[in-house]
Amino acid sequence: MGLIWWILPAIAAVIGLMLLFAGFGKLAKLKAGSGAFRLTFGVAFLALAGVVAFAGLNLQTYQRLTKERYAANIKFEAVEGEENAYVLDLTFSDGRKLLEENGAQPILRGNEFEIGAQVIKFKPMANMLGYDSIYRLDFIEGRLSRRFTPEAVTEATTNGIALAANPGFDVHRMAQEQGGRFGIDAQYGSATYQPMGDGFEYVVNISQDALIARPSEATKVLIQKQRYPGYSSTQESSQ
Incomplete structure (x- = not known):
């Protein structure tokens, strides 16, 4: 169960980075609309990865410190x-x-x-x-x-x-x-x-x-x- 808290943010981070690079690529080709769209979703996925990672770390910390x-x-x-x-x-x-x-x-x-x-x-x-x-x-x-x-x-x-x-x-x-x-x-x-x-x-x-x-x-x-x-x-x- 603990691995899921690392797998999910890793997947979200990879998707976010792919969208960011795709967005920068579109901007480089002067396609502002599609570039901004991909950049926005890339940042959102990276933020989601961070939230899930911090939540997982907090949960695992609690489980470790309360372990009997x-x-x-x-x-x-x-x-x-x-x-x-x-x-x-x-x-x-x-x-x-x-x-x-x-x-x-x-x-x-x-x-x-x-x-x-x-x-x-x-x-x-x-x-x-x-x-x-x-x-x-x-x-x-x-x-x-x-x-x-x-x-x-x-x-x-x-x-x-x-x-x-x-x-x-x-x-x-x-x-x-x-x-x-x-x-x-x-x-x-x-x-x-x-x-x-x-x-x-x-x-x-x-x-x-x-x-x-x-x-x-x-x-x-x-x-x-x-x-x-x-x-x-x-x-x-x-x-």
């Missing part, structure tokens, strides 16, 4: 007999599962989870040329959503697990220190949080600069039921 890539899938299952405790089923984009050293799935406690990543971002022009941001999922943690008070600074605990280990050469740190010279921005990370609950499932995507955790349609209904007891979806109501 799949990063992980997250599911939760309640731990029987324990409140606010959930078995975490996390699948990375390459199909790997997150497991503890003993091979068991981790357990997160709380009613909310947060997942974070280190992000190395390229400048917008580099994105347009095909250089997508680079990321590494860093951690996932469980916590209570109402763990602070508005009256004073309070302490709170979280529980979680690291999703990556530094293999030795820290690319992210190098990008932070030297990346500015090459149009690279690695001065920040990105994190997103959502409610935890039994049967909740999320798809985590990474845009050019941020993580996004989107609940499945079934999870949206479960969240609404959790917030508003008695809630029923349109589909449930029609059944």
Whole structure:
């Protein structure tokens, strides 16, 4: 689909140039009427080529800067007999599962989870040329959503697990220190949080600069039921 935005203006430009040269040829033969006619249409086609080209560039720029890539899938299952405790089923984009050293799935406690990543971002022009941001999922943690008070600074605990280990050469740190010279921005990370609950499932995507955790349609209904007891979806109501 992207090529059409280059093919159309190229065709219009070729037609416009042909008409311009034909118009100049007519003027050179002292045929003012037909020469002016061809020149007018030649300029019109060139203008059309420019408009289509700029529109295509704008559209492709938007698509590049808003591009999202799949990063992980997250599911939760309640731990029987324990409140606010959930078995975490996390699948990375390459199909790997997150497991503890003993091979068991981790357990997160709380009613909310947060997942974070280190992000190395390229400048917008580099994105347009095909250089997508680079990321590494860093951690996932469980916590209570109402763990602070508005009256004073309070302490709170979280529980979680690291999703990556530094293999030795820290690319992210190098990008932070030297990346500015090459149009690279690695001065920040990105994190997103959502409610935890039994049967909740999320798809985590990474845009050019941020993580996004989107609940499945079934999870949206479960969240609404959790917030508003008695809630029923349109589909449930029609059944």
